[in-house]
Amino acid sequence: MNTLMAKYAAKLSATGLCAPGDVLMAALDDELAWSQPTDTGDPRRKLMGAVFAGMNISALLLARPAGVYQAVMVELARQALADGTTSGWGSITPGDCETRTFLHDLPVVDSMGADVVIQALRQRKGCVILNGDEVLVAAFGTVSPEQAYVTFSSMCFACFVAYFADHLLRARQGSLTPERQAAFERIKALLPEDRDDLPDLLPGPFESEDAAREALIQAGRHTVEYGLVDSYFGNISYRLGDTILISQTGSSLDELGACIDPCRMDGSSCAGITASSEYSAHKAVYEAEDNARAILHGHPRFSVILSLDCERLDCPKLGECHRACDTPRAVTDPSGGLGVPIVPGEVGTGPFGLCNTLPAALTGTSGEKRGAIVYGHGLFTLGAVDFRDAFATLMGVEHFCRAEYFRRVARLGGE
Numbered sequence: 001m002n003t004l005m006a007k008y009a010a011k012l013s014a015t016g017l018c019a020p021g022d023v024l025m026a027a028l029d030d031e032l033a034w035s036q037p038t039d040t041g042d043p044r045r046k047l048m049g050a051v052f053a054g055m056n057i058s059a060l061l062l063a064r065p066a067g068v069y070q071a072v073m074v075e076l077a078r079q080a081l082a083d084g085t086t087s088g089w090g091s092i093t094p095g096d097c098e099t100r101t102f103l104h105d106l107p108v109v110d111s112m113g114a115d116v117v118i119q120a121l122r123q124r125k126g127c128v129i130l131n132g133d134e135v136l137v138a139a140f141g142t143v144s145p146e147q148a149y150v151t152f153s154s155m156c157f158a159c160f161v162a163y164f165a166d167h168l169l170r171a172r173q174g175s176l177t178p179e180r181q182a183a184f185e186r187i188k189a190l191l192p193e194d195r196d197d198l199p200d201l202l203p204g205p206f207e208s209e210d211a212a213r214e215a216l217i218q219a220g221r222h223t224v225e226y227g228l229v230d231s232y233f234g235n236i237s238y239r240l241g242d243t244i245l246i247s248q249t250g251s252s253l254d255e256l257g258a259c260i261d262p263c264r265m266d267g268s269s270c271a272g273i274t275a276s277s278e279y280s281a282h283k284a285v286y287e288a289e290d291n292a293r294a295i296l297h298g299h300p301r302f303s304v305i306l307s308l309d310c311e312r313l314d315c316p317k318l319g320e321c322h323r324a325c326d327t328p329r330a331v332t333d334p335s336g337g338l339g340v341p342i343v344p345g346e347v348g349t350g351p352f353g354l355c356n357t358l359p360a361a362l363t364g365t366s367g368e369k370r371g372a373i374v375y376g377h378g379l380f381t382l383g384a385v386d387f388r389d390a391f392a393t394l395m396g397v398e399h400f401c402r403a404e405y406f407r408r409v410a411r412l413g414g415e
């Protein structure tokens with residue numbers, strides 16, 4: 001258990017979500033085990049002990065998000081508490097898909113009191129605690145520390161997206177106050193620089209299952225390392241003849257190892273239950289597109305944020321954008337040969353499923369950078385014979401979206 005907790009604490013600092021000393025995790029084995037074995041009188045321990053006593057959980061994480069995550073969460077938490085109808089309570093409601101399907105909304109409380117934190121955690125998998133001038137995030141797991149880690153990183157992602165999307169929306173509405181603009185300037189300065197070095201990915205085409213697996217594992221790991229997805233959420237596949245090798249649902253892209261399923265395209269054999277929930281979308285793309293053997297899917301932040309931005313503030317479909325948007329939209333950069341459509345689509349195979357919207361969008365693209373953004377969700381990219389072009393597109397589109405985001409904000413007078 002201690003090794004597991006150390007692993008997730010290390011992941012949180014490697015991805016820049018937390019400073020190493022700011023993560024405290026506890027898990028129930030025979031007795032309560034702590035990620036920091038020595039009790040230095042940290043007040044978080046008392047709170048965490050009380051939560052374990054009051055709830056039927058097996059793991060709990062209480063950590064201070066770092067850098068830009070800390071800054072956006074403080075802003076969102078203050079706003080949520082100001083908007084809340086009950087004193088000391090509020091909630092953050094992000095509009096991205098990860099939150100919609102996984103977290104719903106994020107409760108916010110303004111105290112480290114055990115009662116109020118337990119009350120919030122009984123409603124959701126995690127909560128935001130505004131403690132004076134700083135934010136802490138509590139997240140639990142019922143069976144494993146991994147659940148607490150996934151919830152925590154998802155909450156950070158959701159808040160990042162919610163903050164930047166909200167700022168752009170307010171700029172469009174003309175409702176930015178000088179205080180908001182000042183906070184935005186401060187937060188913008190905390191953003192880490194984009195990486196522009198491409199990883200050295202294996203060259204294809206791959207002709208054996210072993211070689212393809214190795215390429216999937218490598219590309220998945222780099223997608224997480226470059227911050228282009230939270231580890232639990234993306235997916236990746238490679239077509240080998242009539243077989244699609246695809247990451248399993250709920251697998252971490254940086255630890256694919258044994259979590260890759262071979263699925264026959266004629267449906268004769270597939271570990272269909274464990275294959276990614278987006279398998280049907282991947283399959284439809286390969287069926288329609290001969291010139292693609294690789295698909296990479298991540299949740300790059302500014303691609304998601306930009307997909308939420310729409311000029312039609314009075315659109316009758318507002319609130320239904322993720323499933324029913326019928327306005328053709330795209331991220332385009334004529335000078336860079338970039339034309340990435342933004343389409344609606346829910347996870348899975350329902351009537352509004354992205355298996356119906358994504359394949360047409362992806363196969364309609366041409367040029368060097370072939371990809372499509374699913375509204376509020378993430379980016380899917382194609383590779384001709386391996387993951388080198390798929391990865392470069394994932395990164396290139398995200399860089400463009402980040403620059404485009406700040407251009408739009410500037411144009412609207414938001415900075």
Ligand SMILES: [Zn+2]
Nearest residue numbers: 233234377378
């Ligand atoms: Zn996704």
